[in-house]
Amino acid sequence: MFDFKSVAQKERSRFLLRAWVASGLVLFALALIGIRLWVLQVDEHEGLLQRADRNRTAVMPIAPRRGEIVDRHGEILARNYLSHTLEVVPAEVQNMDKMLDALGQVIDLSPNAITRFKRRVAAGGRYQEIMLRNDLTELEGAYFAAQAFRFPGVKLKARWVRQYPQGQVAAHVVGYVGRISEADLQALDERGDLGNYRGTDVIGKQGVERAWEAMLHGMTGIESLEVTARGEPMRSLHRIDPEPGRDLILTLDLKLQRVAEQAFAHHRGALVAIDPQNGQILAYVSQPSFDPNLFVGGIDQESWRELNESKDVPMLNRPISGTYPIGSTYKPFVALAALELGKRDAETKIYDPGYFELGNQRFRNAGSAHYGHVDMHRSLVVSSDTYYYSLAPEIGIDALHDFMKPFGFGQRTGIDLSGERAGVLPSIKWKREAFKTPEQQRWYAGETVSAAIGQGYNAFTILQLAQATSVLANGGRYYKPHLVMSAQDRHGQVGRIERKEPDYVLDIEPKHLEIIHAALADVTQSGTARRAFAGTPYQAAGKTGTAQLFNLKGGRYRKDAIDERLRDHSLFMGFAPLEDPSIAIAVLVENGGWGSDTAAPIARKVMDAWLLEKDKEEQEAQEEQEGSDTEQKVAATDQPATQETAR
Structure with missing residues (x-):
């Protein structure tokens, strides 16, 4: 005869066993979650908070204005002028190659310029503005401004550009600046100055420009921006202005x-x-x-x-x-x-x-x-x-x-x-x-x-x-x-x-x-x-x-x-x-x-x-001084007469 009571008891025992095992697993999982939450909320709180801040902020370097070079009388040998440039923020560009091809139909982009730009993109940050083309003419700037809506992440900006108004005169003394090369980056890194050149495109290569680079360059500034999850800037959180380079006065006449x-x-x-x-x-x-x-x-x-x-x-x-x-x-x-x-x-x-x-x-x-x-x-x-x-x-x-x-x-x-x-x-x-x-x-x-x-x-x-x-x-x-x-x-x-x-x-x-x-x-x-x-x-x-x-x-x-x-x-x-x-x-x-x-x-x-x-200059200075002395004597002589007349 089939024993229903015995079978039901066995089923009940198995169910209870399963329930206890399931409950244990649930409790174990909850314990793991609790431990993990403790680690995240307490033990790793500071580190994770910093990572979160970094995810929501972007630090951008601000290049300093390079110091000028003048002769002993103040005549300019090297100066800076504002030039229209095209700047690209890589984080805001979905397809870089496609963007460059399309932009090349609007603005003239040489193969060398594109190669240099890609090299700088690889070396720079995603949120850093990287120069693609400089010295745009007014016509080129106006034409791009009309088409700018087609190129998110590409901006028309003004940037300081080095200029030598004397041309070939004293060129071997003044020297020149050129784009920062891999060798320059390595040398800056070895000296511990690489951080001060973030955002800077040029460096002294010859002459005074090279020998006095540290004094001419100045100190790079920084700006912290709050960004969205897509990397779009929202607002400025903190800014340290750059310190311009020092102007050099040469002994040269x-x-x-x-x-x-x-x-x-x-x-x-x-x-x-x-x-x-x-x-x-x-x-x-x-x-x-x-x-x-x-x-x-x-x-x-x-x-x-x-x-x-x-x-x-x-x-x-x-x-x-x-x-x-x-x-x-x-x-x-x-x-x-x-x-x-x-x-x-x-x-x-x-x-x-x-x-x-x-x-x-x-x-x-x-x-x-x-x-x-x-x-x-x-x-x-x-x-x-x-x-x-x-x-x-x-x-x-x-x-x-x-x-x-x-x-x-x-x-x-x-x-x-x-x-x-x-x-x-x-x-x-x-x-x-x-x-x-x-x-x-x-x-x-x-x-x-x-x-x-x-x-x-x-x-x-x-x-x-x-x-x-x-x-x-x-x-x-x-x-x-x-x-x-x-x-x-x-x-x-x-x-x-x-x-x-x-x-x-x-x-x-x-x-x-x-x-x-x-x-x-x-x-x-x-x-x-x-x-x-x-x-x-x-x-x-x-x-x-x-x-x-x-x-x-x-x-x-x-x-x-x-x-x-x-x-x-x-x-x-x-x-x-x-x-x-x-x-x-x-x-x-x-x-x-x-x-x-x-x-x-x-x-x-x-x-x-x-x-x-x-x-000649000394004679002119002497004549000017003598003329000034004469005027003072005349004024001193005329003053009593004037006062007497007034009385």
């Missing part, structure tokens, strides 16, 4: 700079003019030059190829990066070395037959000239090579090296520009380190002879020659050459950067300096530079030089028979006025021939522009 550049005409070369009393660079020429405006928005391939492949090498910063033999402009320093080291006094005469023999080798004077009996004074006035050929073995190359080093020859001066080369001031030690084989490492007596007239292994920058001339002019005081005089912040506060005291002072006998100065003064009066400096209302001192590039191998130099780029360099060094120098100058004209023919006339024009203009 733009009027003098223009005169110097125009004096070169079609010639290639370099010129540096320094104030001997403080090391300020007054003029700095590297010819040919280039237009820095080409680089601001990214130089096109054709322009870059033209600059990069030119035989004249316009991108070479000649005064600090080009090294040259300086020929006879080295002789005043060699003569001073002979006096200071006690190797020869100024009155000692040697016979100059037009050559000097050492062993089986004959070293000739330039142009095969012969001067008979010459002392130190006349050796500089007529530029006798033989006098210095004979002096070289008496001094020796190492002693010559040690004497020249404090003048700055063969040393980086530390000027506030990048790319300066040290050049070569030869010595026995230098040659051992520069060459590999024992035969090459050996120093020969004939090499000392060549070095004494600025040839041989000597390879100096024109800045080094100008700096050494400045030290010679001011009695041995060495001021480091510099281009930045002071910096001005947004409040108009000016902070001077240069130092007033010399870096060091050379221990030179004043009577020895007088001997050299007197000879250099006669060079411009009756010597090799007399034609260039005829009729000057001031007393200049200087030395011409001609540096040989082509080995004649004992033959006679014929200019017309040699390729133009193998002809001699033309040089001049000097200072003025003689008694109280306010300008020291070094000039090199590549393949210009005799120093007296090409370099010296350029130096004369620059000295005239500086000294005569300065005298």
